[in-house]
Each structure stands twice: as structure tokens, then as C-alpha cells.
Amino acid sequence: MDLVAYVATAPRRGETVTGRAFRTVPGGKGANQAVAAARSGGSVTMIGAVGDDDFGVRLRASLAGDGVDTGGLRTVEGESGTAHIVVDDDGGNAIVVVPGANGTVDGLADGDERRIAAADALLLQLEIPLGGVLAGARAAHEHGVRVVLTPAPAQPLPPELLAVTDLLVPNEHEAAVLTGKSDPCDAASALLALVPEVVVTLGEKGSLYAVRDAEPVHVPAPRVKAEDTTAAGDTFVGALAVAGGEGRTMPDALAWASAASALSVQRPGASASMPHRTETDAFAATLHGSRTPS
Template sequence: MTGIVVLGSTNMDLVVYAARTPKLGETVTGREFRTVPGGKGANQAVAAARAGGEVAMIGAVGADGYGERLRHTLEASGVDTDLLRTAEGPSGTAHIVVDDEGGNAKVVIPGANGTVTELGPGDEALIETAGTLLLQLELPLSAVQSGADAARRHAVRTVLTPSPAQPLPPELLAAVDLLVPNEHEAATLTGVADPRSAAESLLRQVPEVVITLGAAGSLYVARDAEPVRVPVPRVTPVDRTGAGDTFVGALAVALGEGRPMPDALRWATAAAALCVTRPGASTSMPYRPEIEDA
């Protein structure tokens, strides 16, 4: 049995570090440039594997050097890539500016990710073996829906990160067990700025919601449980890229191990807090012993 299957994106992050992000029409001078394997799907897969999960990845890389490096990064972290396709053309890329406060702005080019419009041979059989399916929105929505439907057919817990935020069809939300937006995505989905009110609104469509609140921690609400608020340890952020994906990957591992939600949230929060103290996305994600010691 595979503990966690990730159906999602792989991107090469092209990261510029600068004092601040430029305004429209403005040029600023950066101090460093890096290429870092990323993509929300791959990030969650790496985070979950480093946190001790048994993880397999479904998606696509391009037939280029970035694709080879993306596949290698996943495999080096212990992620099964047997069903990670290689598509003709370029891999996906994310163009990121990180400022001195650790904040970032992104433009994502789908590349090979755009070719994943539905489940391929063997994908549903792999999902059937899982305890948890992790989904995001950097693949075409038709693929996300196909994955969620397959998970529902086989009673697999489905966790959706609704990023990049967009209107979601009721049939997709009906197949989701746990929705994990950040506060901005929750506001986009509901039209409600207050996280608690947004979470209560989302509960009309999904049974459980965790809203991540950046430095303010996270908020969990469920139809049959008391709300839980978890703070973040005080850290000095270097780069917040990948923090949300680290949180979701670690949370999936903790829940798969049977930890109660409050404990799982605290463990995932510790992992995300470690992530923001280091540059990059996949390169910053902590290993299980580090999370246990945090």
C-alpha cells in the first residue's frame, strides 16, 4: 500500500532574490539567482517523503534538462516516480522574486503540466492503494477532478490545496475530504475576508477545512469538531516559498499515522516553520528527525 499519492505539478523554480519586488514598469537589481526544483505537487511529495511518508507522484515533466532534474530530485527524496510521465516540450517553470522579508511573487508557466488532462494508465490503480491523495490546482482542472473522483470511488482521503485560487465546481468540492487554502485563497473562494467566517462558509461544501495564516499559524474547523487554532514558532524567515506545501505534506503524513488533528497540525506547523528559515522550495524542506526535534 502506498501511503500518499500526489497528483500534481512539477516546475523548475527560477528564483531571484532582491531587496523588494519591482512595481509595474520598474526595474530593480537583484543579488542572487537560483534554479530550484519545485511545483506544488512535487513540493508536497518531497515534503511528505522527507517527513517519513511512503509517497508516489503522478504528473508530467518535460523532455528537457529541467525534467531530468525534477525527476531526480523527487527520486532522491524517496518519491516513487514510476507514473511521472515525460511529455514532449518544456517542463513547467515558476518565475519567482523573493524579497528581504521572505515574501514572494510568482508567475507560473505550465509547460508539461498542461498535458495532464486526465488520469493515465495505472493512475487509478495507484490511487486505489493509497491512504491519502494530495491535489492542487496547477494541473488542468479536468485532471484534478478525475483524481478526486477516483479517490472517492476507492474511499481514499482527498486533500485539496486550492492554489492558484479559482472558482471550483461543486462536483470537485463534493469529492474533497479536507480543503487547505491559505487565508487569501479562502477569501477568493468565499468572498469573505475573515478567516473564521470563510472557514465556516467552506464547511457547507467540504467536511473539514484548514486555513493557513502565515506567521499567525493555522485554523482548523470541521462539521463535527471544535475549531483548533495552532500558532507558529518564532523564526526569522528567509524565504516563504514552499512553506504551505511543506505544511500539507507533513500534515498528510501525520494524519496517515493516526495522529489527532491538533497534534498533526502542530507537527506540520513545525515543519513549515523550519522550511521558511532556508532558501528555496524543495531544497528547504526538513527531514523527519528535524521536525521531531523542533
């Protein structure tokens, strides 16, 4: 659950500031990507865990309300995961994640491998233990399912996870943490030694797509006024997975995902800000050279 405080300027260490608004919004990187993919037209199943608290009830209902299959969503004793977010008037954010029930997802449960095997793609993030991420990735790899990994929160990735990852989607900061290279092109090049495809998201500058034995492709983002950038990256990944599953080329898929992300940053909240497919299609159609998925 995202606990979001809106302020003019984020507080520095030891400083107290007065906020102008507070919202409690269903979130979490996995759930955000699930909602983004579902609203983009995908058929989505969520694997994860919530606590047996009130937040857990709300989170499950929120996913189901967006058409996400929650059959793989466990309920465990204790608190659900929370993210404590401060959003400033420039749309920037700072986030503290408390894992809660997410910390119990250290492997696959009964039925999870079947759910993964039935998918076109498995979207993974690092807000659950690496053991759970690796188990899911290995199951997907064994069944020929595309593994898309968002390495956030950023941390060193074990070689055995990278070996079964098809597409890595870090932002600029995460790419720099993983490679020690601040330039996105250099970071993407270094990451291609570890995985076959990389997309580095660049915020308002768009995204950079790199694949082995080809020149990187930069896809610009639409110019919009950002109100809240929370979950912009998750919106992008969810839409990208759907566009890719529909057979679009990567440049086209990236442009469409950028359109979805651009819509999301103009609205407050995480999953609440994510556009539905009709909205993304309409917005993408207004952009120069864009086409909606067939």
C-alpha cells in the same frame, strides 16, 4: 522548475531592480508536497508530467533522490513547467507559474487509478487542469482514499470536485477568493457548507482547523525569522498528510506540520528548504506542549 531571484524589495510595475542572487531549484506544488511528505517519513508516489527538456530530467531525478516513486510521472514533448519567483528581504514572494507539461495532465493514465487506490491520502493542487484534478479525486473517493485539496492557484471550484474532497487546505488569500469573506473564521465556516473539513493556513499566525458541528481550533505557528517563505504551505500540507496518516489528532498533526513549515522558511528555496523527519521531530520536541508522532 523554480527560477528564483532574491531582491531587497520586489519591483513595482515598470520598475527594474538589481537582485543579489539567483537560484534554479526543483519545485512545483505537487512535487513540493511529494517531497515534503517523503521527507516527513511518508511513502510517496507522484502522478504528473514533465517535459522532454533538461528541466524534466532534473525534476525527475530530484524527486527520485528524495525517495519519491516517479512511476506515474509522464514525460511529454515540450517544456517542463516553470515558476518565476521574486523573493524580498522580508521573506515574502511573488510568483508567476507557466504550466508547460503540467497542462497536459487532464486525466488519469494507465496505472494511475491503481496508484491512487493503494494510498492513504491523495494530495491535489490546481497547477494541472481541473479535469485531471477531478479524475484523481473521483478515483480516490471511489476507493475510500482521503482527498486533500490545496486550492492554489486560487480559482472557482466545481461542485463535483468539492463533493469528493475530504479536506480543503487554502491559505488566507485563497479562502477569501473562494468565499468572498476576508475573515478566516468566516471563510472557514462558509467552506464547511461545501466540504467536511477545512484548514486555513495563516502564515506566521499558524492555522485554523474547522470541522462541521464543532468550534474552530486555532493552532499557532512557532516564532522564527523567515528567510524565504516559498513552499512553506506545501511543506505544511505534506507533513500534515503524513501525521494524519499515522493517526494523530488534527491539532497534534497541525502542530507538527507547523514545525516542519517553520523550519522550511528559515532556508532558501522550495523543496531544498524542506526538513527531514528527524529535524522536524527534534524541533517539535523543543516547542511547548508538542509531541512527535508515534
